[in-house]
Amino acid sequence: MKIKHSIIIAEKQCKDMLKNKTVLIQFLLFPLINIIMEHSVTFDGLPEHFFTKMFAVMYLGMAPLTTMAAILSEEKEKNTLRALLLSNITSIEYLVGVGGYIWFVCMLGGSIFFITGNYKGYEGIVFLGSMAVGILISLLIGAVIGTWSKNQMSATSFTVPIMMVFSFLPMLSMFNETIRKVAKITYTQQISLFLNQTEPIKINIENVIVILFNILIVSILFRYAYKKYGFT
Amino acid sequence: MGLNMKSVIKVSNLTQIFFDQKVLQDINMDIFSGEIFGLLGPSGAGKTTLLKLLTGQLKPTLGTIMVLENDIRYLDKMIYHKIGIMMECLGLYERLSCYDNLKLFAGLNDVPKDKISQILQKVGLWEVRKRSVAKLSKGMKERLAFAKAIMNTPKLLFLDEPTSGLDPSNASSIHDLIQKERERGTTIILTTHNMTEAEKLCDRIALLNQGSIVECGIPKEICLKYNHQNKLRICLLDGKIIELPNHSSSAKKVKEYLEQGCIQSIHSTEPNLETVFMELTGRKLRE
Ligand SMILES: Nc1ncnc2c1ncn2[C@@H]1O[C@H](COP(=O)(O)OP(=O)(O)OP(=O)(O)O)[C@@H](O)[C@H]1O
Ligand SMILES: [Mg+2]
DSSP states (O other), X not given: XXXXXXXXXXXXXXXXXXXXXXXXXXXXXXXXXXXXXXXXXXXXXXXXXXXXXXXXXXXXXXXXXXXXXXXXXXXXHTTHHHHHHTTTOOHHHXXXXXXXXXHHHHHHHHHHHHHHTXXXXXXXXXHHHHHHHHHXXXXXXXXXXXXXXXXXXXXXXXXXXXXXXXXXXXXXXXXXXXXXXXXXXXXXXXXXXXXXXXXXXXXXXXXXXXXXXXXHHHHHHHHHHHXXXXXX | OOOOOOEEEEEEEEEXXXXXXXXXXXXXXXXXXXXXXXXXXXXXXXXXHHHHHHTTSSOOSEEEEEETTEEGGGOOGGGGGXXXXXXXXXXXXXXXXXXXHHXXXXXXXXXXXXXXXXXXXXXXXXXXXXXXXXXXXXXXXXXXXXHHHHTTOOSEEEXXXXXXXXXXXXXXXXXXXXXXHHHTTOEEEEEESOHHHHHHHOSEEEEEETTXXXXXXXXXXXXXXXXXXXXXXXXXXXXXXXXXXXXXXXXXXXXXXXXXXXXXXXXXXXXXXXXXXXXXHSOOSOO
């Protein structure tokens, strides 16, 4: 594994994304809505930074997942990934390059929530840490979808329902007891519960187990998809 | 031909099966260092499949393929430093500029940056280097893909239908680029269903039909081999055409015409590749 190769791929991704508006909007949508809501909606009984916490979780469930799936499936469809692999680059180098870059951009978007949420000190680190982990899992799910699909069309048909589940369950479970019980097994809900604790925030065992379990399942799925369909 | 006859690709008893369809059948061939080798055949003959096998994009069902003394089955990825590939789908990033596309592949192959400008000039894309690929014409895209393939100064260059769908002037500029690469000593393997192109460019060709090689050799010699008629066709000034056997028995007659000064032209009757292919398979190259 040559880190130089991954950096070259990340550079390419950076240039490409600046010209790809449908992907760019993913990174701006929730942070912008969040800024607007935080400033315009206030009523009695609304928990502090309610919107920041809600939209941050929606964002980490959606942006990395859809972007990764879209990029990977487009590269497969247009045979550019094949061309890369025929230029001496390995699948790992590619994944690290593209994934690393998307992760970085998502964290930039994530820092907007950090600002609107007025996070400081220990809480701030914990917030950014959970964003980092959440974004990573979403990236992996996106990679599974991208690997599984032959083209962008089929990727989108997977992405939309899956992204809805992870992104919206935490919000929906605020209103419904049954949904709340089911949602517990998702990493997004665990991150949401974690962030919404009444102070002081502390890491509990259930958060960790569910999140690790999610990582495990996604990794197995990725291995399977990669073995079965590969990158070309 | 001035080739040193060192084989850079050796294919033995290659058979490729997709599901239950035999796409390639018992292929044996050698490709020698420094030559332009053409794979010629109608659509569906298995040209692309063979090229993918030779470049390690597919694993052979049966048989062995040696490329630069490496068994393609146990491919060491480092070999791609020595190989250039241009497939039918060109694999270019549509939103990136010509320059950025080449920069990407240059970076991956440790090629210095000034080589990028050099190559852009060579393929005539210097003026449009900042234009995104999506806005290029087909001929330009094809040249860019060619540039990408020769970026790492490969020993072996694989071209899948490098001129398909191009007008004659664009095709001819690609031909020039191919010739220049060959002069540098690169071994080139290309596929085409254009037999004029094959005759013009290739040192040797293999005629592929329904997955089998039906003939392999130097184009001129293949044509001569199938020159069953072996006649002289004499066109007279008055428009009459006379055919005589290519044999000493015709000498007297030819001499007579020459003395009378009534000959416009004399031709041999060897067939072209197209006709040879028809004879061998009962099929046309372009179907
Ligand atoms: N991945 C695949 N799975 C199954 N069958 C395939 C696959 N790739 C090619 N084939 C079949 O193999 C045969 C040869 O295809 P190939 O693309 O090699 O032909 P070709 O000579 O390159 O044709 P063309 O001139 O149209 O490019 C075709 O019948 C095709 O349907
Ligand atoms: Mg083909």
